[in-house]
Amino acid sequence: MSKPNDPVALARAATELFQGGDVEGFLAKMDPEVEIFATPELPNPGSFKGREGWIEWTSHWFDAWEDFQIEVEEWEALGERHALMTATQRAKGAGSGVPVQMRVYYLTEYRDGLAVRFQLHATREKALEAVRDREPEAG
Numbered sequence: 001m002s003k004p005n006d007p008v009a010l011a012r013a014a015t016e017l018f019q020g021g022d023v024e025g026f027l028a029k030m031d032p033e034v035e036i037f038a039t040p041e042l043p044n045p046g047s048f049k050g051r052e053g054w055i056e057w058t059s060h061w062f063d064a065w066e067d068f069q070i071e072v073e074e075w076e077a078l079g080e081r082h083a084l085m086t087a088t089q090r091a092k093g094a095g096s097g098v099p100v101q102m103r104v105y106y107l108t109e110y111r112d113g114l115a116v117r118f119q120l121h122a123t124r125e126k127a128l129e130a131v132r133d134r135e136p137e138a139g
Contacts, residue, residue: 007110008075011083014108014115015072027051031114041122042104054118065091065100073103079135083108084127109134 010029017025036048036057043064048057062068067090074086085106092099105127109117117134121127 005110005113006077007081007083007108008077010110010113010115011085011106011108012075015070015085019070027054029115030054030118031111031116034115035117037118038120039122039126041126042102042120064094066094066097067092078107078128078131081109081111081135082131083110084124084131086124107131 014026014029017023017029030051033050034054036053038045038057044057044060046057048054069090071088071090072085073088076084076086078084085108086103087106088101088103090099090101102122105121105124107117107119107121107127107130108115119127119130121130
């Protein structure tokens with residue numbers, strides 16, 4: 001059985017809400033001031049703040065892509081506060097219909113049961129580097 005603030009259990013629960021279409025439930029798992037970052041190596045990069053920032057960030061994705069899917073491949077706890085989700089994203093370009101697929105690494109930091117930092121990285125190495133910057137004992 002997982003601990004109440006186990007980062008992987010928290011991230012799994014939030015992901016299930018998102019993939020089930022419960023955006024309000026998903027957002028409730030985030031701190032109101034959550035920091036969102038997508039690396040420049042990926043489409044739609046940038047930094048966003050708060051739940052409204054997450055909505056802005058993801059709306060860019062959904063405007064650009066049709067049939068957007070996230071297939072979770074692996075979960076990993078990194079330190080006491082971080083969860084790393086390895087996933088493959090699949091979509092078709094809006095308008096063009098061109099299919100795309102890429103492996104990405106979702107890194108989430110939790111405090112008091114809420115996501116306080118949500119990052120999307122192009123490589124596992126960059127995600128691990130981000131954890132070491134925030135929680136040196138994790139890496």
